[in-house]
Amino acid sequence: MTENPTISIIGLGYVGLPLAIHLAKHYKVTGFDINQNRIDELAQGFDRTGEIETSDLRNSTLRLTSDTAELGGHNVHIVTVPTPVDNNNEPDLTPVRKASETVSTFLKKGDIVVYESTVYPGVTEDICGPILAQGAGLKCGQDFFLGYSPERINPGDKEHTVDNITKIVAGQTPEVAQILKNIYGTMNGDKIFLAKNIKTAEAAKVIENAQRDINIAFVNEIAVIFQKLGISVYDVLEAAGTKWNFLNFQPGLVGGHCIGVDPYYLAHCATASGHDPKVILSGRSTNEAMSKAVSNAIHNTILARNPNNHAPRTLVLGLTFKEDVPDLRNTKITDIIDDLKELGHHIDVHDSMADPLEAKEFFDIDLLPSLETDKPYDCVIGAVPHSGYKELTNTNIQQIIKPDGLIADMKGMWRDRSFDNGYGYWCL
Missing domain, CATH: 3.40.50.720 (NAD(P)-binding Rossmann-like Domain)
Incomplete structure (x- = not known):
């Protein structure tokens, strides 16, 4: 299978760009985005997300393009597009579906397609795999292979960058998992956790943010209670925080692309399996x-x-x-x-x-x-x-x-x- 991998990154936002920059220090990498303005800005050394410094952009060997024709020579394709919810708070897989269709146009035998987008368990293999197979006319798991390595980007965090954190990696086969472990490990000092399988890795990611959402919901609820009692929740948290195992969560509005969205993916999955996700949706309701x-x-x-x-x-x-x-x-x-x-x-x-x-x-x-x-x-x-x-x-x-x-x-x-x-x- 893949030796001396060449890598394409599909989507150059908060997740894709830092990943592409760091992988490009070790591999031949091409970054693709459908937004030509984004490509032009990056080519000029400007990252409007503020995640990458101008000097790092200009000194990188990363190739930038909005033309899929330039991606066909690569053999590992990493999809980093967003996964939002719709107006009914149901998972909107449109970006990841379209990205899969795009990859299928240049997918060839022996390639590996890795997803970093946050999804519920089963999306990579049950939804993305068939889209890739149909578009490319290839058999998933035989002609090409799937992988999953969930993103853990925290916008604005200069400490927990993609090259410093532990990366979860999963592959459709043990051989694919090992290849991906080597690729990501080269970038982050081999801080890799090999998940049992792709669904396990998908599940691990979606509960990370759901857990934070629930904890913040608790703090938000007590903030409202203490308001009625004439007590500042910050004063209360400061006092309670002196206990060694107290969890230091802060009240506030839960926005952004992850914590306020991902629990709905987990809730969708739970409902589809016949379980009523009371705690998860209660936390969402409180925060909303x-x-x-x-x-x-x-x-x-x-x-x-x-x-x-x-x-x-x-x-x-x-x-x-x-x-x-x-x-x-x-x-x-x-x-x-x-x-x-x-x-x-x-x-x-x-x-x-x-x-x-x-x-x-x-x-x-x-x-x-x-x-x-x-x-x-x-x-x-x-x-x-x-x-x-x-x-x-x-x-x-x-x-x-x-x-x-x-x-x-x-x-x-x-x-x-x-x-x-x-x-x-x-x-x-």
Whole structure:
């Protein structure tokens, strides 16, 4: 089977690009993306995701293309496309299906196709394999082979990069698994866990994020409870965290492409097998309801301070799904914005990390170019704890808010400060 592998990476987003860059240090690698603008930007040394430095892009041997004709000479193909959910929170396998169709056009005997996309157990072998076989006119498991190595990318995390973490690897046969172990191990110092089979590897990935979702749901629920009791959940967590085995999860909106999505894949699989996934969906329901709980709490705090202020001017600081990344995928800050608008707020949004063009295209939001204003706001919401917002001084904050306005600190990034008399302060 495959010797001296040459590799194609299908999809150059948050997962595919770092993988391609690191594998290209050891192998001949071509990165493919259907978005020509993405290819052009990368060729110029610019990664809009912020995951790869310009110098690393320019010094890499990675070849970039949007032409599938340039992929036919490779013998290992790694698919790293997203796996979202639809409007009914059902798995949307369209990207992975289309990627499989694309690979089938240049697939040849002896090739290995590896999936890194998060799916429920069975998708690689039961859905992707047949698509590849039909398109290529080859037999899966005989003429070509499947592999699975789930991604573990954490956007913005410079420590747990793809070349530093343990990679799970599974192959359709023991020989394929060993080949993939060697390929990935070359990149990450042989930190490889060989899963028993592909379905086991798929299942391992999907429960990783479901577990985090459930733990965050618990913290979100107690945050709402403690709000009603007049206690800060951050103060409670700080105290409870002194116990050696307490799990340090923080409250907040669960957005992004993984934690807020993957549990639905597991729930779909469970339901299809005849099991009612109560815990998984309960966690999802709790986290999905958090935005309305937060927006109502902020609105009610404003009214309690000024019962006549039914149309407050509110500034939201942060739009991305997490701190210090430009990623707008599945951000839940938009839910806060929509909720507050329904309650009568006039909303402006600023984000020091997000791309203004993407904010406009995806959400029809015009991001403020700066925090300078001649008309102070009734309320300023610290929604995303970007470093730049954490570093704002009290003076910086108070210059953009009325003397009797409300500082709403969703993530507790200013909770250790004392603001001048007259300013209100709200925190979970």
